[in-house]
Structures are given as C-alpha cells and as structure tokens.
Amino acid sequence: MNRSAIRAVAxxxxxxxxxxxxxxxxxxxxxxxxAIFLLVGMRESSILGFTGMGRVLMSFTHALLLVLPLVGLAxxxxxxxxxxxxxALELWFxxxxxRTSWFTAVSLVRLGALLVPLLVxxxxxxxxxxxxxxxxxxxxxxxxxxxxxxxxxxxxVALGLLVSVHSRSRARALMGLLAVWALGVALLxxxxxxxxxxxxxxxxxxxxxxxINPIEAARLALLSAADPELSVLGPVGFFLANxxxxxxxxxxxxxxxxxxxxxxxxxxxxxxxxxxxx
Numbered sequence: 190m191n192r193s194a195i196r197a198v199a200x201x202x203x204x205x206x207x208x209x210x211x212x213x214x215x216x217x218x219x220x221x222x223x224a225i226f227l228l229v230g231m232r233e234s235s236i237l238g239f240t241g242m243g244r245v246l247m248s249f250t251h252a253l254l255l256v257l258p259l260v261g262l263a264x265x266x267x268x269x270x271x272x273x274x275x276x277a278l279e280l281w282f283x284x285x286x287x288r289t290s291w292f293t294a295v296s297l298v299r300l301g302a303l304l305v306p307l308l309v310x311x312x313x314x315x316x317x318x319x320x321x322x323x324x325x326x327x328x329x330x331x332x333x334x335x336x337x338x339x340x341x342x343x344x345x346v347a348l349g350l351l352v353s354v355h356s357r358s359r360a361r362a363l364m365g366l367l368a369v370w371a372l373g374v375a376l377l378x379x380x381x382x383x384x385x386x387x388x389x390x391x392x393x394x395x396x397x398x399x400x401i402n403p404i405e406a407a408r409l410a411l412l413s414a415a416d417p418e419l420s421v422l423g424p425v426g427f428f429l430a431n432x433x434x435x436x437x438x439x440x441x442x443x444x445x446x447x448x449x450x451x452x453x454x455x456x457x458x459x460x461x462x463x464x465x466x467x
Contacts, residue, residue, distance in 0.1 A: 191290045198286070198294035206302045215260050216306050222252055223314050246315065246327065247411075250334040254341060254407050257303075259370050261345025262352070264299050266366040269353040269461070288462050292350075296454065300346045307338055333439075337407045340443050344403045344450035351457040354464060373404045403446040410442020 206212050272278050281291055315331055318324040348369055356362035399405045413435045 191287060194286050194290040195294040195297075198281075198291050199298050202295055202298040203302075206298060212302050212306075215264070215303055218256060218260065219253075219306055219310050222256065223249055223310060246311070246330060246334055249311075249314070250338060250411055251408070253307075253338055254404055254411070255374065257338060257341045258345040258373055258404055260303060261300075261342050262349040262366045262370055264303055265296075265346050265349030266352045266356075267359050267362045268295065268299070268350070270356050270359045270362050273357075274359070289458065292458050292461050296346065296350060300343060303346070304339060304342050307342075308335060311335055311338075334411065336443055337411050340446040340450070341403065341407045344446035344453070347450035347454040347457065351453045351460075354457045354460045373402055400441065401445070403449050406442045406445045408442070409438045413438040413442075 269278075272281075282288070311331060311334060315326045319326050349366065352365040352369060353362055356365055400409075
C-alpha cells in the first residue's frame, strides 16, 4: 500500500466530495434533526430520566441511528458503478496507482466526510445548550453517542462499498442499498416482535436476530446508558439486558458493527482487487 498514492487520491476525492451535493445533504440532515430536537427537547418533560441537553442528545442520536445507515449506504453504494460509467477507473489505473491504495483512500474520505461534521455538530450542540440555556453537558453520554454514531457510520459505509463492488449498474446498486437498509430496519425490535407473533418464531431466534442487526446493537448500546433494563424495547430489550448486562450490551453495540464493517470492507476490497474494472 503506497501512502503517497493514498494521499494523492484522498486530496482529489475530497475535492470531488466538496463539489458534490452528498456532503451538503448529510450536513443539512444533521442540522435539521439537531434543530428539531433542540426546539422540542428543552421542555420540562423527560425521556428515560434525561432532561434538557441530555434529552436532546438522547433523542438526536436515537434518530440518527435510523438516518446514518441510509446516509452511509448512499455515500458509497453507487461509487463503483458511477466511476465505471464515467471511465474514471481506466484513467486512474493508467497511472502508477494500485487498486488497494485507491480503494483505501476513497473509503477513508467517504467515511470522514460523513463523520467529521457529526463530530463537530454534537459537541457544538451540547456547548450551545450550556451557553444558551445553562444546561450541564453530559460528557459521558456525549462520548457514548459519538462512539455509537461512529461505528454505525463505519459499518454502513463498508456495507455500501460491498454492495457497490457487486453491482454493475447504478440501478442494481440502488436496489441493493435499499434492500440492505430495509433489512436492517425490519430487524429492529418492533419488527421482530411482529414477525415473531405472526410467524410464531421461537423467541430465542428473534432475540438472536436483534443482536446481530448492527442498527439494533447500536441502539442497545445507546439506550443501556439510560435504561439498564431496556424496558423501552419491550421483551427483546428485557431479555438481552438480563442475559448480557449493561457492560456487554455496550461491547456488543460498539464491537459488532465495528467487526461487521471490517469484514464487509475486507470482502469488498478482495472483490475489487480481483474484479473487472470495466
């Protein structure tokens, strides 16, 4: 892996991301969600014991767990079909540039373009609540929220790249992205409970499906800080909280999306290294 080549590709990719509308869209989505929850979250009522800025951060991060996978998948899922259609890959690899270097640089830039605005916005949101409303900053929960959001983005970006390298056209990539996101949303606790009741699935199978869903695992890590019994998630949360405990729920919520993302990225890289570029 050539570091100078990675830096060169990264600079060009950053310029491309800055020119595109994807970055502006993701920042606008973050700001819109933050503004909504800031307006409604500073009222006196509480959610799971959180009030003020704790409530804002709790609600904001929980909403992001549904938005971030879609944003991450959209940022990378159509990457390879697009550069194939434009002929950019042939131009890139007519230079002394390896496939691994190009793939690594593009992955890092796409992930950074989505993650850096979030790393700036969430502490700024907490600081604004401190200065404007005199609310204490929940540093521990802020750190947990940033970690959960980061691993969720990493996993979704990696899965998007995996879809991208297996798609020969933008239409097929789009269908694959929607299928991956819909599957993740369908395997959240409310979908699993409905599926269990409708199809009479064994409860252990429903709980296992909930645990291996990276979105649900991230939700468990986030909510376990506020509600150790996870009563808000109903039977799924109660079962997992009692079987695993708060500490292991955090490990599951951070570790599993991280590992799944690494597996997806390595698989995508292996496919890209040996696949047809045209």
